[in-house]
Amino acid sequence: MPNHNTPAGPAGGALPLHPPEGAVPLHGKLSVSGLRVTYSSGGKSVTPFSDVNFSVDDGEFICIIGPSGAGKSTLLFALAGLISPSAGEIRVAGRVVHGPGGDRAVVFQDDAVFPWYTVEKNVAYSPSAAGWDRKRKERAVDEALSLVGLADRRTFLPGQLSGGMRKRVDVARAFAGDPETILMDEPFGGLDTQTKESLQEAILEIWNSKKKTILFVTHDLEEAAFLADRVFVLQKGGGLNIVPIDLPRPRTSAMRTEPALQSYRRLLGDLIRSQEESGNHVH
Ligand SMILES: Nc1ncnc2c1ncn2[C@@H]1O[C@H](COP(=O)(O)OP(=O)(O)OP(=O)(O)O)[C@@H](O)[C@H]1O
Ligand SMILES: [Mg+2]
Structure with missing residues (x-):
């Protein structure tokens, strides 16, 4: 699997020819x-899921949870266009996805920063690959770095940053290319609670100000309930339960301990456990 964002040209294709006046195109x-x-490899094949169906609206925050091996990363990589479906299709703004595109950025679980590039060069990766002119590129990098609070570390190398800061670089890099959709695979998985909570709040702020669509894989059920508009619970074998999270926004740190959020956390836990009890076999 590639360990870096895979920028490419815009996905191309047609928008509606004559959208009704005032209509927002479904980018x-x-x-x-x-x-x-x-x-398939070495004569063996593994099919993590075989009939997944869902749709996501512009600007939604979706969290994806599910037992280990259910295919969460696989689903994300398919949405990113990094692996090809063997059946079915993925559409973005009505166009079938055939590969990676600048409209979708990926934040991988492992650090994907280039260690030999400074913070700002890392963040400039997608804008450079997209061929933006110097001014637009600089503006995008400045904005992304200030969004994640790393403006003062721009000349540092990743090795000179903490783990949480490197994660911020990944997040800034995903936003810098101005994608419509951001796909994140357990981006805060290895971090301590305090760093994780502050990054969750940062990502919600950025999401709110930039109006992006986010699909965010996590094992942390409280994180899922705290962040999401809807949580997708991927089952082993491919079924999907969808849980809308009916909590007000903005989500504040005080809400983490409130009964409403905690009861969502319990519900999600029950759904995963019932999965593990009924579906714990190799596919
Ligand atoms: N490159 C690959 N080749 C063969 N099988 C693979 C490959 N990548 C993943 N799989 C298999 O596909 C299934 C789903 O893996 P995937 O990594 O998508 O699960 P996941 O839900 O992300 O799990 P986790 O929560 O542990 O990260 C697993 O059975 C895994 O062994
Ligand atoms: Mg995974």
């Missing part, structure tokens, strides 16, 4: 139908 609308992914 970020993402839909998945009958999706199956099969890995």
Whole structure:
């Protein structure tokens, strides 16, 4: 699997020719139908899921949870266009996804920063690959760095940063190319609680100000309930439960301990446990 964002040209394709007056084009609308992914190697094949269906609206924050091996990363990589479905299709703004595109950025679980590039060069990666002129590139990098609070570390190398700061570089890099959709695979997985909570609040602020669509894989059920508009619970074998999180926004740190959020956390836990009890077999 590539360990860096894979920028490419805009996905191309047509917008509606004559949108009704005042209508907002569905840039970020993402839909998945009958999706199956099969890995084949050495005469063996693994099919983590075989009939996944959902759609995501522009600007939604979706968290994806599910037992280990259910195919969360696989689903994210398929949405990113890094692996091809063996059946079904993925559409973004009505266009079938055939590969990576500048409209979708990925934040991988492991640090994906280039260690030999400074912070600002890392963040400039997508804008450079997209061929933006110097002014636009600088503006994008400045904005992304200030969004994640790293403006004063721009000349540092990743090795001179803390783990949480490196994660911020990843996040800044994903936003800098101005994608419509951001795909994040357990981005805060290895971090201590305090750093994680502050990054969760930062990502909500950025999401709110930039109006992006985010799909965010996590094992942390409280994180899922805290961040999401809807939580997708991926089952082993590919079924999907969708849990809307009916909590007000903005989500504040005080809400973490409130009964409403905690009861969502318990519900999500029950859904995963019922999965593990009923579906714990190799596919
Ligand atoms: N490159 C690959 N080749 C073959 N099988 C693979 C490959 N990548 C993943 N798989 C298999 O696909 C299934 C789903 O893996 P995936 O990494 O998507 O799960 P996950 O839900 O992200 O799990 P986790 O929570 O542990 O990260 C697993 O059975 C895994 O072994
Ligand atoms: Mg995974």
